[in-house]
Amino acid sequence: MTSTPSAHPVLRVAGLSKTYGSGTRAFQAIADVSFEVRAGEIVCIVGPSGAGKTTLLKCLSGLLERSAGVIECAGETVRGTPRQMALVFQEYGRSLMPWLTVERNVMLPLRGKGIAEDEMQGRMRNSLAAVGLAQAAKKYPWQLSGGMQQRVAIARALAYRPEVLLMDEPFASVDAQTRMDLEDLVLQIRDEFAITIVFVTHDIEESIYLGDRVVVLSRSPTRVRRVVDVALGKGRNQVDTKGLPAFDEYRRELMSLLDRQIHRDATA
Numbered sequence: 001m002t003s004t005p006s007a008h009p010v011l012r013v014a015g016l017s018k019t020y021g022s023g024t025r026a027f028q029a030i031a032d033v034s035f036e037v038r039a040g041e042i043v044c045i046v047g048p049s050g051a052g053k054t055t056l057l058k059c060l061s062g063l064l065e066r067s068a069g070v071i072e073c074a075g076e077t078v079r080g081t082p083r084q085m086a087l088v089f090q091e092y093g094r095s096l097m098p099w100l101t102v103e104r105n106v107m108l109p110l111r112g113k114g115i116a117e118d119e120m121q122g123r124m125r126n127s128l129a130a131v132g133l134a135q136a137a138k139k140y141p142w143q144l145s146g147g148m149q150q151r152v153a154i155a156r157a158l159a160y161r162p163e164v165l166l167m168d169e170p171f172a173s174v175d176a177q178t179r180m181d182l183e184d185l186v187l188q189i190r191d192e193f194a195i196t197i198v199f200v201t202h203d204i205e206e207s208i209y210l211g212d213r214v215v216v217l218s219r220s221p222t223r224v225r226r227v228v229d230v231a232l233g234k235g236r237n238q239v240d241t242k243g244l245p246a247f248d249e250y251r252r253e254l255m256s257l258l259d260r261q262i263h264r265d266a267t268a
């Protein structure tokens with residue numbers, strides 16, 4: 001069974017390029033990137049370190065201005081940070097406010113948005129429950145493990161009720177077991193909140209396990225090397241899905257795409 005996301009693209013990126021600085025100091029991080037993300041999909045982005053993955057997410061979210069190309073979210077050109085988007089960064093340690101309790105951290109982005117206090121409290125409880133942290137609402141971030149802190153960051157993004165969630169290597173600094181739990185949490189929230197997710201990772205297996213599609217990027221100035229459809233359907237689980245022969249095939253395909261790139265660089 002394959003997943004059946006709606007055909008409507010929530011996110012459309014066409015001919016995107018990004019150059020930092022200007023003149024002799026100009027550095028082109030993104031040369032030419034195009035891809036689409038349909039409603040309800042998880043699209044993973046993989047590429048070597050320094051390829052421009054974070055730059056890409058920052059352009060998608062409007063935090064960085066693009067140099068050329070088109071980015072559309074829900075049919076509208078992205079200017080500034082679109083209302084429909086939320087971001088989860090890799091460094092959870094720096095993204096939570098240590099002087100605020102978990103519940104206040106989760107409600108922080110909702111303040112000043114004209115949302116009634118009751119509604120804010122309800123969203124906060126609902127999203128903390130979704131990440132399994134209902135009991136931790138009154139704690140401070142520094143009283144939690146790394147994995148729990150990253151769950152708080154996810155809950156904060158969910159409370160914002162985004163249509164699109166952008167995640168930049170969110171599980172790179174947690175242990176392997178926690179990482180698997182958090183991967184399953186991502187699959188669960190995609191279904192529970194009918195959310196669309198763009199997920200950047202270094203980890204090929206993680207990209208196959210989570211992705212409906214995987215966008216493979218080259219080194220910077222980055223281009224799309226290939227977009228791989230992952231036809232593993234829904235209802236994935238760590239043991240059975242990762243044990244499938246098809247999973248191994250995808251791993252081989254993605255590794256060879258990234259390997260060839262290293263080879264080409266070495267002989268360039």
Ligand SMILES: Nc1ncnc2c1ncn2[C@@H]1O[C@H](COP(=O)(O)OP(=O)(O)OP(=O)(O)O)[C@@H](O)[C@H]1O
Nearest residue numbers: 020021027029048049050051052053054055056220
């Ligand atoms: N503000 C900036 N000014 C100039 N160059 C930058 C800036 N930010 C990033 N770069 C450069 O752009 C390139 C892409 O960086 P980016 O952080 O997007 O890569 P990445 O794929 O996210 O890397 P990693 O996998 O290590 O997180 C790198 O060569 C980096 O040095």
Ligand SMILES: [Mg+2]
Nearest residue numbers: 053054055168
């Ligand atoms: Mg990065």
